[in-house]
Amino acid sequence: MLVDYEDSADEDSGNEQPKKDSPTLNPKLCVTSDDSPSLISLPHSNFPEIETSLPDLPVSTTTTTLTRKRERPELNLNPKRYISKRERQEALNAQPPLLEEVITKENEDWLLQPPNKLRQRFKKKRINFRLPQGLSTYFRGHTAGVNCIRWSPPYGHLLASSSMDHTIRIWDPFRSKETVQTLQGHTAAVKDIRWNWDGTQLLSGSFDKTVQLTDVETGTCVHKYQHSEFINALNYHPREGNLFLSGGFRSGITSWDTRTHSLVSEYKGMFGQVQSLEFINKGKQFLSSSDITKRNSTDKVIIVWDLESRVILSNQVYQEAYTCPCLKEHPFANNFVAQSNGNYIAIFSTSSPYKLNKRKRFEGHQVSGYHINCDISGDGQFVATGSAEGQVYVYDWYSSNIARVLKGHSLVCMDVAFHPLLPTTLASCSWDG
Numbered sequence: 001m002l003v004d005y006e007d008s009a010d011e012d013s014g015n016e017q018p019k020k021d022s023p024t025l026n027p028k029l030c031v032t033s034d035d036s037p038s039l040i041s042l043p044h045s046n047f048p049e050i051e052t053s054l055p056d057l058p059v060s061t062t063t064t065t066l067t068r069k070r071e072r073p074e075l076n077l078n079p080k081r082y083i084s085k086r087e088r089q090e091a092l093n094a095q096p097p098l099l100e101e102v103i104t105k106e107n108e109d110w111l112l113q114p115p116n117k118l119r120q121r122f123k124k125k126r127i128n129f130r131l132p133q134g135l136s137t138y139f140r141g142h143t144a145g146v147n148c149i150r151w152s153p154p155y156g157h158l159l160a161s162s163s164m165d166h167t168i169r170i171w172d173p174f175r176s177k178e179t180v181q182t183l184q185g186h187t188a189a190v191k192d193i194r195w196n197w198d199g200t201q202l203l204s205g206s207f208d209k210t211v212q213l214t215d216v217e218t219g220t221c222v223h224k225y226q227h228s229e230f231i232n233a234l235n236y237h238p239r240e241g242n243l244f245l246s247g248g249f250r251s252g253i254t255s256w257d258t259r260t261h262s263l264v265s266e267y268k269g270m271f272g273q274v275q276s277l278e279f280i281n282k283g284k285q286f287l288s289s290s291d292i293t294k295r296n297s298t299d300k301v302i303i304v305w306d307l308e309s310r311v312i313l314s315n316q317v318y319q320e321a322y323t324c325p326c327l328k329e330h331p332f333a334n335n336f337v338a339q340s341n342g343n344y345i346a347i348f349s350t351s352s353p354y355k356l357n358k359r360k361r362f363e364g365h366q367v368s369g370y371h372i373n374c375d376i377s378g379d380g381q382f383v384a385t386g387s388a389e390g391q392v393y394v395y396d397w398y399s400s401n402i403a404r405v406l407k408g409h410s411l412v413c414m415d416v417a418f419h420p421l422l423p424t425t426l427a428s429c430s431w432d433g
Contacts, residue, residue: 111181111217112200114157115174121421122155129377129423131394131404138408141169141179145431147191148373148415152199156420158216160202161429162190168204170216173427185212185221192234196258197241205231211246213258223261227254235277235286245286247274253288253305267310271303275371278327280304280336280350285313287336289324302327302338304354317354318346326373330397332380339374341367345385345395362395364402373415384426386413392428 121127144164152158158180159171168190170181188207195202201222205211211225211234225246233247242258253267253274273291280287288303302317302324318324318338326339329350335357338346344363349355365387374385382403383395390409395402409430419425 111158111170114155118155118157118174118421127378127421127423129379129381129418131382132406132424132426134406135408137173137177139171139173139177139179140433142167142433144189144433145411146414146429146433147189147371148193149417149427149429150193150195151417151420151427152195152216153197153420154199156422156425158199159417159427160193160195162193162204163433164189166190166206168193168202168214170202181216181219183214183219185214185224186210191230191232194234194236194244196236201258203234203236203244205234205246207231211256223258225256225261233274233277235279237283238279239283245277247277247288249273253277255307265310267305269303269312275323275325276327276373278329278336279307280329283307287327289327289338291323302348314352314354317348318356323369325367325371328374328376330376330380331378333397337362337374337376337383339367339372339385341369343367345374345383360400362393362400364395365389365391365393370412371414372412375416375418377418378420382418384416384418386416386428386430388412390430390432392416392426394426 142161142163142165146161146163149159149161152160157172157174159173160168161171162168166184166186166188168183168186169179170183172178172180183202183204186204186206186208190204190206192205193202194204200216202214202216203211204214207230209227209229209231211227211231213222213225214220215222227246227248229251230249231246232249233245235245237243237245243255243264244258245253245255247253250273252269252271255264255267256262257264267288271288271290275289275291276287278287279285284307286305286307288305290301290303301320301322303315304313304317305311306313318340320340320342322340322342324338324340324346327336329336334350336348336350338348340346343366344361346361347357349357362383362385365385366389368388370388372386372388374383376383376397381397383397385393385395387393390407390411390413392406392408392413393402394404394406406426406428408428409432411431413428413430416426416428419427
């Protein structure tokens, strides 16, 4: 598994440390032994009293190599009098050093705590993505080909991978760089996985005819959704976190509610094996692509559905006789892309009549009939895809030219995923495990 990012060695220790030579201020830290929050006090006659409380954090006596630093508390200056800029800066410089919390498996939420670097990135309103420079980290652990990978929302501090070896692995790319959880609830190949909104649960579809909802922290199965056929595609609703779609092998698409674990709707049709599912237009509609092998059946390759009425809005989207194994909506533009077995990525409009852009497409990589996925960066500037030759191709959205080709796999590269926060991080998976 390949993870490309520019500042891989940058860890939480990059935060600024306060000045040590403070002749006038003598900060003290009072830590209580009970569960009440700690209190920091900076008394001085020339400065206002500064008090702030630190949030409760789990305490453990076991030490380990995985550590992170607690965030600096915000200053709560006395609003009764005017405080000059010089006084504010001196008060900030006089704060005590940041406390280090030891993260261990005995802590209840150790797996769900992101590094401080990702917390700071999350506060930024807009992130400009840049091209990855080369191979940074290589993960091995699966005993068979890897089908797909997904970054955990909202920070992206964990990476999930599903494999033909019947397992799902959760990786920690920024601290231990190892597998931190292995989910073994399926008895057949795991085809697709999806994180829920807060990154605490993972949805997985398998060839054992089940969709499994798993708690990531404990590794226990929350519920299994039984189906009558192989599961090939999954997707969560972008605005209703309890609703997800599952695409089967023959009989159609179903929607489920994770609160009641019940079937909500069925979208029937003779359109073959579902390859991909993607919501568009704020979740009011969704797209499905199918694997069609019959003659004169190009009207069922890509179908636009209305979510509530279960009516087909259009089946005349893609008229070429190629299967589309992956669909992705652009984060800002009124478009979606479709990976085509014609060895290119086509661009369509998300507004009716969902026209194909005949003047622009991304071509240069080989698909060769494999179920190769693609992804779009968070700012919409780049489109990345795997290839049959094992390379990762990155295209510029505006010029449609190849911006970079990344080498790192010996077999087919099946999936790629841009990191949601780090601008130069891209993950890929392959059938080489």
